Amino acid sequence: MSTTSDTFFSSRWVERPAQVRELAGGLPRGFRAAGAACGIKPSGAADLGLLVCDAEDAVSAARFTRSGVLAAPVVVTRERCDVTRLRAVVANAGNANAATGVDGIEAATATQAAASRLLGLPPDAIGLGSTGVIGVQLPVDRIVTGLEQLAGALRADGDADFAEAIRTTDRSVKKCSLLVTLPSGEVRISIQAKGAGMIQPNHATMLCFVQTDAVMDAETADLLLSVTVKRGFDRITVDGQLSTNDTVILIASGASGVRIEAESEDELLLGEALDAALRQLALMMVADGEGADRVGRVVVTGGDDRQVEAAARAVANSSLVKTALNGGDPNWGRIAQAVGGALLDSAPLPLDIAIEGIQVCAAGAALRYDERALNEAVKRAEVEYLVALPGEGSETEVFFSDLGHGYVTVNAEYTT
């Protein structure tokens, strides 16, 4: 087992649960992975990953984007696989295989068939994930050739290569390996994810692959994934753009022999661990938002569920709030404006607004505040905004990237 490191839980908004220790890397027992360049990315960088679970009785769970425009790998994994019995994942970067029609579906099933043959697994046990440019056909031949190489390179510490291979505009690799101490014994979790642009997951998320050697039912796997995705990836936005390709797959090998019974203390503590890990990964996506320098967190309280969600999304996706965050500008009027724009015909709206604990607006009107303290606070890497609507009903949060020259540079020059 790898040595303990302590670099993953880096955001002030995520605490490492006491039952969790960070490992330097590696997959849980029962998993092997590999990643390499197969020629999809023009840059020649790694672009194909393969992950296999060797346990015949593994269970799995998955979540997908709710976009009306679904990429072929999402359609094929959702409709042609048994998502409770996935045993392998093929993931590529450099091409989303979206808006590619019947040819795209055929490319996805051909990928599945090649992996099936190489791994000796049924095609419906092989999940797919793709990310990259939309509207360009997938080069299936290169992927098949690539898979042949990868099948011979699978290793218990192949998670780093796999995580490297699913990057697109990500500035950093997003992965973790965790040891979780439960009442019934020790289990491991490893996760590889990618995401930097076209990020506003909706009841699903970006490419994210979770492995554990815990023993669990498919229902438990589904429950754990569903709850933690809602608290993690569903609470972030880089650019307000829901992807055609968001996919999260959890596979449990059971190789640890530690059984997670439904509604047990084990389930609660494993859920806490997974929750913290997915939240941290979600925050890494926001911090790595295309061209981003700073991360904002907006917490909205009061009102009802619909109002706090609308207000928080409006602030998090406001190009005026995001450019102010980028510029280290304490221009809180833009927060009031964004909330007002989200809650039409609700005037008068006696908003309270605080930035980093400094209240700037009470009952809808500007306050006197310590300008120097505020100017300093908004220049930090993480900035927190609190908006209180009238009433005490509800509360939500959204984490978001700033909008700076970097985003424009990445996206005005990132061509098909």
Place this chain on the structure above:
Amino acid sequence: MSTTSDTFFSSRWVERPAQVRELAGGLPRGFRAAGAACGIKPSGAADLGLLVCDAEDAVSAARFTRSGVLAAPVVVTRERCDVTRLRAVVANAGNANAATGVDGIEAATATQAAASRLLGLPPDAIGLGSTGVIGVQLPVDRIVTGLEQLAGALRADGDADFAEAIRTTDRSVKKCSLLVTLPSGEVRISIQAKGAGMIQPNHATMLCFVQTDAVMDAETADLLLSVTVKRGFDRITVDGQLSTNDTVILIASGASGVRIEAESEDELLLGEALDAALRQLALMMVADGEGADRVGRVVVTGGDDRQVEAAARAVANSSLVKTALNGGDPNWGRIAQAVGGALLDSAPLPLDIAIEGIQVCAAGAALRYDERALNEAVKRAEVEYLVALPGEGSETEVFFSDLGHGYVTVNAEYTT
């Protein structure tokens, strides 16, 4: 009367109606205006405008932002004025008088009182408009002093100074003076507007002041304004941000003696003229969007009213589509993605997409197309996107700015 020019109707998306002639400037009979610097803008640029209608039987109509956070001038004009009997407008730039609480309302009513005294009109006949930074108290003393100067400087050709005084980040003055030939005689229209950022009007718009010397009932004024605002300002977005201050005021002096009867040919033709003028001004706001280089038009057909509106807004406000427009990048996959993100759980969605008449996607799948022709088309100043949803039900359009480094520069560095 000024000489005819021909520079206002400059967009390919607006045709000058045959009954309309452009004039170089000037207000219709019965109006006087002035504008000057009164010290609100730190730059010392013009920031206060005054407009007066000398006809005692003038009628008016107004539209306001639907934001939940309303600026004081909106509250005061909407709730304390008779918006069918407005006789004057005081408008300032450099300060929005929004999120300013009771003090802000007092500043607005003090402004109204000063104008009332200077012009000999009741306070409820004086409409207010403000634009600029949110959350800072209006310097009432400077405004009162400024109004004293302006009251002595009112002129029939003061529209240019007035239009100059309401600019904020606008790169150009937005105004027109038109001569409209109706069956019953000639009438004039003049309009002054401002708008470049925080622009996504919702059943209201930015600051825009319309004058005509036609004779009409308040009901006709309201109908004309309501229909033309819906087709003009309500169809644009710069940054998806609804303002706290959007205000449009139309005043008809009746000084021409040409009566516009309800449901007459006069009404239809005057409506056409106003419609073309407001659409052209709306397009000028989009073209002058903060830091903008290009204007996009997305037309969405099919589906139902809710779907085409959601899809068109999603495309027009997608930071990925807007950066691609900025970069002259034919990356149409982002259009498919934005539409899919707006229409959750609607897959499969057999979209047709065409850019400048070149079809790139049919029934949801990429087509072969002339790449060189497309690359050239998307580098023009105006780019048109057509998205066909399944079905034949509905159709809408949204005009939008691109998102470039200029927007970031303006908004990351525009401080309180």
